Amino acid sequence: MASSRHPSANGSASCEAAELSDDQRQQALRDRGELPGHIACIMDGNGRWAQARGEARVVGHHEGVASVRDVTEACAELGVDYLTLYTFSTENWERPDAEINALMELLVQTVKDERATLMENGVRLQVIGDVSELPASCQDALRQTRCETAENDRMTLTLALSYSGRWEILRAARDLAAKVADGECAPDDIDAALFEEHLDTSGMPDPDLLVRTGGEFRLSNFLLWQSAYTEFYITDAFWPAFRRGQLYEAVRSYQDRDRRFGRIEHPSDEDAPHTT
Numbered sequence: 001m002a003s004s005r006h007p008s009a010n011g012s013a014s015c016e017a018a019e020l021s022d023d024q025r026q027q028a029l030r031d032r033g034e035l036p037g038h039i040a041c042i043m044d045g046n047g048r049w050a051q052a053r054g055e056a057r058v059v060g061h062h063e064g065v066a067s068v069r070d071v072t073e074a075c076a077e078l079g080v081d082y083l084t085l086y087t088f089s090t091e092n093w094e095r096p097d098a099e100i101n102a103l104m105e106l107l108v109q110t111v112k113d114e115r116a117t118l119m120e121n122g123v124r125l126q127v128i129g130d131v132s133e134l135p136a137s138c139q140d141a142l143r144q145t146r147c148e149t150a151e152n153d154r155m156t157l158t159l160a161l162s163y164s165g166r167w168e169i170l171r172a173a174r175d176l177a178a179k180v181a182d183g184e185c186a187p188d189d190i191d192a193a194l195f196e197e198h199l200d201t202s203g204m205p206d207p208d209l210l211v212r213t214g215g216e217f218r219l220s221n222f223l224l225w226q227s228a229y230t231e232f233y234i235t236d237a238f239w240p241a242f243r244r245g246q247l248y249e250a251v252r253s254y255q256d257r258d259r260r261f262g263r264i265e266h267p268s269d270e271d272a273p274h275t276t
Contacts, residue, residue: 025248026078033255036208038082039075039247040230042222043068044214045238052238058102063240065110069117074244076121076155078251082204083157086222090130090164104135107161111141115148122154128200129163158204165224172198201226209254211247213239231257 020028029035043064050060068085075083088103111125118125125145134142142161175198179185185194196202206226215236219227233250235242 022074022244026074029078029248029251029255032252035079035251036231036254037080038084038205038207038209039080039250040084040086040207040210040223040227041071042086042210042212042214042220043239043242044212044216044220046240048214049238049240057099058106060238060240061103061106065106067239067242068110069114070243071247072123072155072157073117073121074247076123081155082207083155084128084201084204084207084223085157085159086163086220087159088129088161088163089221090133090162090167091221093133093162104138107134108137108141111138111145115145118145118149118157119152122152124149124152124156126156126158127161128158128168129161130167131161133162156204158201160222163200163222165219165221168200169225196225199225206230209233209250211235211242211250213237213242229259231259 046060046064047057048060049063050057053059072083087107092103093100125142127142127146131139131142138161142159172195176185176190176195180187180190201223206228207223207230210223210227210230210232212232212234215234217234223230231254233253235246235250237246
C-alpha cells in the first residue's frame with residue numbers, strides 16, 4: 001500500500017498546466033499513462049479550512065460541496081469509471097448535534113440540487129453504509145436520486161454515508177456465518193470472492209487510488225478490505241481547496257507508481273545472472 005505526501009501542487013507542473021485548457025490537461029493525462037479506474041477520497045479538513053478563515057465549521061462543509069462537484073465532473077470528463085467519497089462516517093455521529101443537523105440538511109439539499117448535473121454528466125449515484133441511520137429526509141432524497149440516475153453509465157459516484165469499514169466486514173462475516181448455520185454453504189466454500197459479494201461494494205472494483213486531504217496518514221475506517229493494494233496520495237490541502245487541478249496532480253502521481261501487487265518482475269534474459 002504505497003503512499004505519497006504532497007504539500008501542494010508541483011510548481012513546474014502547475015505552470016505548464018496554466019498554459020493549457022482543461023480539455024488539453026485531461027488529454028495530456030490520458031496520453032501520459034493509465035488512468036485509475038476507481039478513485040476514492042477521504043475528504044478531510046472542511047472544518048479546519050473554515051476555522052483558519054475565522055468562519056464556522058459549517059461554512060467549510062458548504063465550500064466542500066463545491067469541491068465535490070468539481071472533482072466529480074472532472075473524473076467523469078477524464079474517464080474515471082468509479083469515484084467513491086467518504087461523506088459521513090459512523091464516528092461522525094459523535095459530533096455536536098448542531099453540526100450533524102447542518103450536515104444532514106446540506107446533504108439533502110445537495111443531493112436534490114445535483115440531480116440535473118449528474119444526469120447531464122451521465123453519472124450514476126450509489127450509497128454504501130448504514131443508510132437506515134440517516135434521517136428520513138436524507139433517505140428519501142438519496143432514494144429518488146439513485147432511481148433517476150440508475151441507467152447512467154458514464155461513471156458511478158458512490159457516497160459512503162454512516163459508513164464504517166469494520167462494520168461492513170463484521171456484517172459480511174455474520175451474513176456468511178448465518179448461511180453456514182442454515183446449510184446454504186460450507187465453511188470451505190468461503191473465499192475472497194464470496195466474501196466480497198457480501199460487502200457494500202459488491203460489484204465494484206477495488207480503488208486504484210485513494211486521495212486523502214488534510215495531511216493525515218490514516219485510513220480512518222474507510223474501505224479497509226478494499227484498500228489492500230490501493231495507492232495513496234496524501235496532500236496537506238484541505239478538502240475545500242482540492243479541485244480538479246489538484247486531482248490531476250494526484251493522477252500524475254499515480255501514473256508514476258510501479259504497481260506490482262506483491263509480485264516481482266522476472267528478470268529478462270539480459271538481466272539474468274550468467275553462469276558458466
